[in-house]
Amino acid sequence: MTPQEMIERVLELSTADDNVVIVDEESSANLRFAGNTLTTNGVSRSSQLTVISIVGRGVGVVSRAAVRPEGLDDVVAAADHAAEDARPSEDARPLLEGARSADWDAHAEPTSIGVFGAFAPALGEAFATAEAGGRRLYGFAEHTVTTTFVGTSTGARLRHTQPTGRLELNAKSSDLRRSAWIGVSTRDFSDVDVAALDASLAQRLEWAKNRVELPAGRYETLLPPTAVADLMTYMYWTAGARDALEGRTVFSRPGGGTRVGDVLSESPIRLYSDPAAPGVECSPFVVAHASGRENSVFDNGLPLAATDWISGGRLANLLQTRHSAELTGLPVTPTVGNLIMRGPEGGRSLEEMIASTGRGLLLTCLWYIREVDPQTLLLTGLTRDGVYLVENGEVVGEVNNFRFNESPVDLLHRLTEIGASEQTLPREWSDYFNRAIMPPIRVPDFNMSTVSQAS
Amino acid sequence: MRQIDSDFLALPLRRLADAALQRARDLGAEHADFRLERVRGETLRLSDAALEGSIDADTLGYAVRVVKDGTWGFAGGIELSPEAAVRVAEQAVEVAVVSAAINREPVELAPEAVHSDVTWVSSYEVDPFEVPMRDKAALLAGWSGDLLRDPGVDHVQASLTQVKEQKFYADTAGTSTTQQRVRVHPQLRATRVLDGRFDSMRTLAPPVGRGYEYLTGTGWDFPEELARIPGLLEEKLRAPSVEAGPYDLVIDPSNLWLTIHESVGHATELDRALGYEAAYAGTSFATFDQLGTLVYGSPLMNVTGDRTVEHGLSTIGYDDEGVATREFDIVSGGILVGYQLDRRMALLKGLGASNGCAFAASPGHTPIQRMANVSLRPAPGGPSTEELISGVDRGIYVVGDKSWSIDMQRYNFQFTGERFYRIENGRLAGQLRDVAYQATTTDFWRSMAAVGGPQTYALGGAFNCGKGQPGQVAPVSHGCPSALFRGVRVLNTVQESGS
Numbered sequence: 001m002t003p004q005e006m007i008e009r010v011l012e013l014s015t016a017d018d019n020v021v022i023v024d025e026e027s028s029a030n031l032r033f034a035g036n037t038l039t040t041n042g043v044s045r046s047s048q049l050t051v052i053s054i055v056g057r058g059v060g061v062v063s064r065a066a067v068r069p070e071g072l073d074d075v076v077a078a079a080d081h082a083a084e085d086a087r088p089s090e091d092a093r094p095l096l097e098g099a100r101s102a103d104w105d106a107h108a109e110p111t112s113i114g115v116f117g118a119f120a121p122a123l124g125e126a127f128a129t130a131e132a133g134g135r136r137l138y139g140f141a142e143h144t145v146t147t148t149f150v151g152t153s154t155g156a157r158l159r160h161t162q163p164t165g166r167l168e169l170n171a172k173s174s175d176l177r178r179s180a181w182i183g184v185s186t187r188d189f190s191d192v193d194v195a196a197l198d199a200s201l202a203q204r205l206e207w208a209k210n211r212v213e214l215p216a217g218r219y220e221t222l223l224p225p226t227a228v229a230d231l232m233t234y235m236y237w238t239a240g241a242r243d244a245l246e247g248r249t250v251f252s253r254p255g256g257g258t259r260v261g262d263v264l265s266e267s268p269i270r271l272y273s274d275p276a277a278p279g280v281e282c283s284p285f286v287v288a289h290a291s292g293r294e295n296s297v298f299d300n301g302l303p304l305a306a307t308d309w310i311s312g313g314r315l316a317n318l319l320q321t322r323h324s325a326e327l328t329g330l331p332v333t334p335t336v337g338n339l340i341m342r343g344p345e346g347g348r349s350l351e352e353m354i355a356s357t358g359r360g361l362l363l364t365c366l367w368y369i370r371e372v373d374p375q376t377l378l379l380t381g382l383t384r385d386g387v388y389l390v391e392n393g394e395v396v397g398e399v400n401n402f403r404f405n406e407s408p409v410d411l412l413h414r415l416t417e418i419g420a421s422e423q424t425l426p427r428e429w430s431d432y433f434n435r436a437i438m439p440p441i442r443v444p445d446f447n448m449s450t451v452s453q454a455s
Numbered sequence: 456m457r458q459i460d461s462d463f464l465a466l467p468l469r470r471l472a473d474a475a476l477q478r479a480r481d482l483g484a485e486h487a488d489f490r491l492e493r494v495r496g497e498t499l500r501l502s503d504a505a506l507e508g509s510i511d512a513d514t515l516g517y518a519v520r521v522v523k524d525g526t527w528g529f530a531g532g533i534e535l536s537p538e539a540a541v542r543v544a545e546q547a548v549e550v551a552v553v554s555a556a557i558n559r560e561p562v563e564l565a566p567e568a569v570h571s572d573v574t575w576v577s578s579y580e581v582d583p584f585e586v587p588m589r590d591k592a593a594l595l596a597g598w599s600g601d602l603l604r605d606p607g608v609d610h611v612q613a614s615l616t617q618v619k620e621q622k623f624y625a626d627t628a629g630t631s632t633t634q635q636r637v638r639v640h641p642q643l644r645a646t647r648v649l650d651g652r653f654d655s656m657r658t659l660a661p662p663v664g665r666g667y668e669y670l671t672g673t674g675w676d677f678p679e680e681l682a683r684i685p686g687l688l689e690e691k692l693r694a695p696s697v698e699a700g701p702y703d704l705v706i707d708p709s710n711l712w713l714t715i716h717e718s719v720g721h722a723t724e725l726d727r728a729l730g731y732e733a734a735y736a737g738t739s740f741a742t743f744d745q746l747g748t749l750v751y752g753s754p755l756m757n758v759t760g761d762r763t764v765e766h767g768l769s770t771i772g773y774d775d776e777g778v779a780t781r782e783f784d785i786v787s788g789g790i791l792v793g794y795q796l797d798r799r800m801a802l803l804k805g806l807g808a809s810n811g812c813a814f815a816a817s818p819g820h821t822p823i824q825r826m827a828n829v830s831l832r833p834a835p836g837g838p839s840t841e842e843l844i845s846g847v848d849r850g851i852y853v854v855g856d857k858s859w860s861i862d863m864q865r866y867n868f869q870f871t872g873e874r875f876y877r878i879e880n881g882r883l884a885g886q887l888r889d890v891a892y893q894a895t896t897t898d899f900w901r902s903m904a905a906v907g908g909p910q911t912y913a914l915g916g917a918f919n920c921g922k923g924q925p926g927q928v929a930p931v932s933h934g935c936p937s938a939l940f941r942g943v944r945v946l947n948t949v950q951e952s953g954s
Contacts, residue, residue, distance in 0.1 A: 028819075032924055034731045037559035041550050044531030044819035046516065063512035066533035078511070085589045087506040087596070113550055124557045138734035140924040168924075170734035181734070246610055247648035254651030291508035292500065367737075370860040372871060372891060375653065378952040380869050380891075382862045403860070403867050403893070405951035431926040449951060450893055450944075453740070454864035 001069045004105060006049060007151035009069070013076040014153075016053035016060075016083050018095050020300045022289060023149040024048045027110030030142040031120065036127040043113050050289050051079040052297050054095075058086035059297060061290050091296040091323035098155020099285075099301060108147035108161070115143045115165075119189045126198045130171065133202060138170040143189060148287055156301040160283045162337075163187045164434050166425055169194070170385060171201035173208075177455050178398065180204035181364055181385035183226060183425035185434050187279075204364070204386050210397030212389050214451075220360035221446035222353055222390070225424035225438040227366045228341065231379070231408040232271060232438065233429050234369060236339050238377060239309060240294045241318035241328045250377040250409050251318060258318060260330060265313040265412035268344055273336030274306035279423045280435035282337035294335050296321035307333045310412075338435035343418025350440040353419050355393040361446070362388040362395065365427035366404070377407045382452050384427070401455070402448035417442035457576050459635045463493055463621040467535055468633070472625040474537035475519045478544040480627060484521040484528075484551075486564060487544070488626035490775060491517035492818040494618065495584065499591055501613040504599035506592055516818035519544045523551035525561030531819040565801035565809050567778050569629040575772025577636035578765050579666030583617040586667045591615055594670060595641070598681055602645050605685035610646040615639065615670070616662075616918060618930075622775070630777035638664050638768055638930055640918055641677070645684050649692050654888075656688040656873055659709045659855050661915045662930070664766040674766070687874060687886075694886040697875065699947040703850035703904075704892060704940045705843045710872045711831070712915025712933035713856040718896040719751075719758055720829040720933065721922075722865035723785050724812075725794035725804065736922045737863025740896065741791055743804060749791040752900025755834065758786035760795050760827035762811055767828040768916045768930035773811070775822035780811035785829060789901070797824040816927035823923045828914075830934035837908030840937040846905065850878040851890065851945065856915070858891070869893040871948070891946045899940060907936030 001009070003023035010021045025047050032040045050063040053076075060082025064075050119141065130137045143165040150158045165186040172179045180201040186192050223231075244251040244258040251259045275284040286302040288295040299321055308316040317333040325332040354362060369381035380403060387399040419440040426436055472489040479487035495513040500506075517540065518531045528551025532543035583591075595613040602611045617639045625631040640662035646655040660675045669675060706714070721739070726732055728739040741749055751758075762769050762780035773779055776798045785793045796806060797813040814825035844852055855873025862868075875890040876883045894902075916932035 028925070030925055031554065031557070033557065034733060035560075038526065038554050038557045039731055040527055040529065040821050040823070041554045042529035042531065042821050043546060043550060044516075044518075045533060046514070046531075046819055047533060048512075048514075050510075050512075059506075059509070061508075061510040063510060065513055065515045066535070068535075082509075082511065082588055085587060086509070087589070087592050090502075090505045090507070113553055116553075120553065120557060127557060127559075138730070140734060142925060168734055172733065176730065176733075176738070179733075246646075248610065248646050248653045248655070252648075252653070289512075290498070290510035293502075293507070297508075367863055368860045370858050372858045372869075373889070373948045373952060376949075376952040378948055380858070380860045382860070382867070384863055401862065403862070403869060405869075405946070405948070407952050410953060431921075447951065447953065449869075449946070450867060452862040452867035453895065454737070454862040454866050 003108065003149045007149060009072055010051055010076055011151060011153055013073060014053055014080055016055050016080045018054040019153045020052040020297060021151045022050040022287065024146055025108040026144060026146045028142065028144040029111055029113045029115055031116060032140045034138045035136045036131050045110060049075060051075055053079040053083035055083040057088035057092040058083045059089045060086055063289060089291065091291050091298055091321060093298040093322050095152050095154040095298060096156060096301045100157045101159040104157045104159050111143050111145040115189055116141065119192055119194065122194045126194050130198060134174050135171045135202060135205060136174060138172065139168045141167045150287060150300055152301060158285050158301050162282065165189055166430055166434060167192050169197050169201060171205055173205055178205050178208040179385045179455065183427055183430065185423060185425045207388055207395045208386060208398035212397040212399050214399045216402065216448050216450045218445040218447055221443050222357065222360060222362045223441050223443065224350055224363060225422055225440055226427050227363050228441055229424050229426035229436040229438040230366050230369055230428040232341055233339055233426050233433050233436065234379060235377065235408040236309065239318050241320045241330060242293055242324040244318055245328050249374060251315065258328060260315050260318060262315050263313055264310055264315050264409060267415060267418060268312050269310050269341065269412060270308060271310035271341045272306060272308045273338050274340065275304045275336055277338060277340055280338040280437060282435055286334050294319040294321065296323055299334060302334060304334060304336050307336060340437040341439060342421050343439055347418055347420040347439055349420055353417060353440055353442060354390055354395065357390045357393060360390050361399060362390050367428060369428050372405065377409050378405060379407065380405050401452040403450045403452050404447055405449045406447050411443055414445065415441045415443050457579065459574060459576060459633055460621065468623040470537050471517060471535065471540040475540040475544040476625065476627050478541045479519060479521050479548060482548045484523045484548060486522040486627055488520050488624065489517065490818065491623045493621045494817060496618045497584065499588065499595065499615045501595050501599055503610055504596045504603060509588060514817050518818050519547040520821060521547045521551055522562045523548050524555060526551045526555045526558040527562055529821045562799060563802050564798040567798065567808060570632060570773060570777060570779060571629055573632050575634045577664050577770065579637045581667040582637065583639055583667040584619055598643055598677065601681060602684060607647055607685040607689040608645045609648050611643060613643045615641045624775065624777055626777050632773040632777060634772055636664060636771060637666050638662060639669050641670055643681065645688055647688050647692055652692065654688065654692050656684050656691065662768060662918050664768050664770055690886050691874065691888065694888045696889045696949060697887040697945060697947050699945060699950060701942045702945045703847045704943045705847060705850060705852045705937060706940065707854045707937055708911065708913035708935045709855045709915060710853045711935045711938060713859055714870055715829060715831055715933045715935055717859060717861040718865055718868055720826045722896065723794050724824055725796055725800040726824045728794060735924050740864045740866050746791055750789055751786045751791050751897060752789045753903045754789045755903055755906045756786050756789045756900055757832040758829060759783065759832065760785050760829050762827050764828050767914065767932040769826060769828045769932060774813040775815050776809065776813040778809045778811040783810045795824060795827055800824060814929050816929060820925065820927050823927065825922065825929040826920060826931045828932045833909045833912045833936035834906040837906055837936065840907060840911050843905055843907055843937055843939045844878055844883065845881040846939065847878045848880055851887065852876040852878055852883060866895050868896065889948045891948050893944045893946055899943065902941045902943065903938055904941045905939040907938060911937040
């Protein structure tokens with residue numbers, strides 16, 4: 001039974017007032033390696049059916065894996081029963097009227113280990129090159145394809161195929177004291193040049209041969225796109241409209257309401273999402289398997305468009321469901337699966353920013369980022385795999401790692417330069433959020449709270 | 456003891472395993488294992504006593520893992536037929552063959568006794584999946600309503616997460632195990648907005664390997680804890696901001712479990728110490744060459760690993776490589792004496808048998824070394840928490856976990872908590888705000904000046920410990936007593952933010 005047939009059958013079987021049926025067909029292939037050798041690998045497939053039944057304002061959600069045709073009755077009955085038994089849902093709204101994807105009837109094409117057909121031999125050659133150069137390569141390559149089908153009792157038949165790929169490459173000196181990292185996101189691995197990536201890591205390990213110990217303190221710091229992506233992604237996740245309205249986030253206005261319209265930066269920053277943005281394309285409609293703070297099952301199929309979160313430095317929108325939009329009196333601006341930040345036109349490359357730095361730190365990436373204080377959105381975390389000292393426009397050595405304590409919202413006020421944006425892989429959050437276009441930024445006084453002995 | 460659910464036993468477990476393992480043998484695999492799992496999870500969330508969302512979801516599938524010519528091959532499948540299982544076995548062998556070109560380290564596994572046709576079920580009374588969702592929602596709504604009736608509470612988030620894991624494992628050596636375990640995690644968080652500021656307080660009830668009885672009076676007294684939260688939250692909001700500096704800390708088990716998890720649990724995973732997690736989760740300062748010599752902490756520090764303690768989240772009879780679980784020493788008298796192992800790591804370093812720490816998060820994941828219940832032993836006849844506090848002139852008593860972060864070699868950490876009490880001359884003197892403590896792992900554990908007795912011992916834990924690529928989550932508990940640490944650096948988080 002195809003996913004499309006399964007959806008039609010569920011809609012026939014259900015006795016609920018309304019239904020949303022979601023089928024996720026996922027396939028994945030991966031290679032993991034350490035010390036110039038493979039460690040684990042694998043391919044897997046999954047098929048998940050989610051039946052959302054609605055009776056009055058009650059909702060029942062039952063999601064089952066690998067459902068066979070003869071098992072559909074049980075899943076539908078369980079969802080219908082759960083809806084009949086449920087307390088009223090506060091986000092209950094009429095389902096959206098039907099729209100149909102042009103490729104609704106198409107087959108879901110899986111990925112396979114073959115996606116690494118050209119990449120795996122190149123990685124093997126990189127292992128040999130690294131071995132000869134006294135380096136050890138560690139990392140992970142993964143390719144996943146998820147095709148999501150959404151059908152509703154109000155006629156929607158929507159389909160989206162999402163390829164997600166990433167390579168994380170970490171080079172270490174043979175004594176493991178020097179370490180460098182680079183990550184890329186890709187849709188199909190055809191654009192991954194592993195030899196070039198390895199060469200860039202080799203250069204960073206050379207920089208690290210001169211070791212400089214620095215104490216904790218506030219430093220002028222260049223954050224590369226991956227670090228900016230991790231900080232902005234966390235801020236994006238905390239930008240729920242309802243939480244802001246209820247007075248419990250950094251986007252709450254003291255005394256009531258939200259901070260939409262407030263100036264967050266004197267720089268003309270634009271932070272936005274766009275499902276059609278080249279290289280980071282994502283679902284153009286809402287897919288919600290369950291309701292939560294920033295999503296509602298009743299919004300399934302809602303079209304997504306380019307949405308500004310910060311525009312011209314001002315907070316423009318917050319993450320909304322139709323329900324929270326009514327509560328806040330703000331536009332319906334649901335979560336989108338990518339995030340893009342841009343500064344003024346003519347932003348410089350990271351290399352140009354290094355060249356214009358008198359004395360400062362250049363980070364590779366951030367790690368283990370956690371929220372310390374929601375009031376200010378203070379985050380803590382570590383630098384990782386290379387902090388470099390820049391003097392008179394050149395990298396002069398590697399510095400010890402630090403623990404930082406910083407708020408991304410506060411950084412927007414304090415940053416003094418926004419470079420040219422590029423597609424990047426958020427190091428910390430790439431398991432959950434892979435599609436980002438971010439600039440490097442310059443912060444005059446980044447708070448390195450303490451030294452980390454990790455190398 | 457409860458039995459394994461009949462609908463799981465009715466699945467074609469052995470037919471699929473036999474077909475897959477025979478095909479792997481025929482294709483020349485030195486080792487093959489087959490694991491079929493159903494993981495059922497249910498989450499229920501309420502906001503201000505109204506239903507916010509719920510989902511009842513399961514994962515069902517199986518995996519074949521082979522060692523072929525010294526290289527791993529892994530494949531997962533979902534179609535429950537012998538023919539499909541054969542194809543998955545063929546895929547696993549194909550993955551091994553393709554991967555051989557980039558494998559320079561032949562895979563061998565530590566020996567393990569054959570455990571033939573054994574079963575194991577965790578300790579619980581009431582299957583939470585047999586309790587109607589409506590009843591569970593009503594219980595959480597009632598508790599939320601009780602909190603909201605207090606003028607000191609503006610909002611309440613309530614949730615219940617419950618999981619049932621069912622596993623069938625078989626390998627070419629002849630081991631076959633069938634297991635079932637249940638866990639629950641109820642949480643409520645109250646929030647107050649006051650004078651342009653806000654803060655919150657969460658129940659300290661840890662997630663546990665129990666059934667629904669945990670919500671109805673067995674193992675935790677929720678009504679008693681909830682009745683105290685509004686007053687505690689009010690006090691916290693009006694508390695003075697901490698003065699940064701070094702303090703003696705008495706740390707309650709509700710906070711210390713997480714510090715153990717991050718600074719001892721992960722640091723003593725042998726795969727990390729050997730570099731296999733170097734690009735992601737990280738490595739460890741506790742390198743293998745220091746086994747038996749590293750002074751991890753004060754002589755009062757005795758840490759064990761186990762997957763056997765009743766109601767522990769990591770607890771199970773046999774791991775995902777067919778190894779019988781056990782208790783083992785990690786730190787004795789302050790010295791590093793052991794690591795957490797899987798079969799490959801155990802043989803690689805000549806450590807004999809594995810101690811049973813292999814785990815896969817789902818049928819689609821390959822088993823990796825995951826954390827046992829890593830626990831700090833109490834001092835026999837040791838002091839109560841009040842007695843520990845009485846030995847402190849100027850310090851802070853830390854209760855409940857909140858924010859956590861540690862570096863990739865497990866040196867530098869920073870934690871916050873739910874409540875911080877000032878200690879003055881051996882007595883508690885009200886709550887403090889804006890506290891975080893920060894230390895280097897070995898400095899911290901070497902500063903442990905006293906360990907509480909068994910009467911202070913409690914299990915904490917989490918459902919969602921992350922490790923590996925592809926990312927895997929694992930449940931784990933940590934037992935510990937209250938303990939006293941001297942001269943730990945305390946930060947003021949408001950000052951850290953520059954505000």
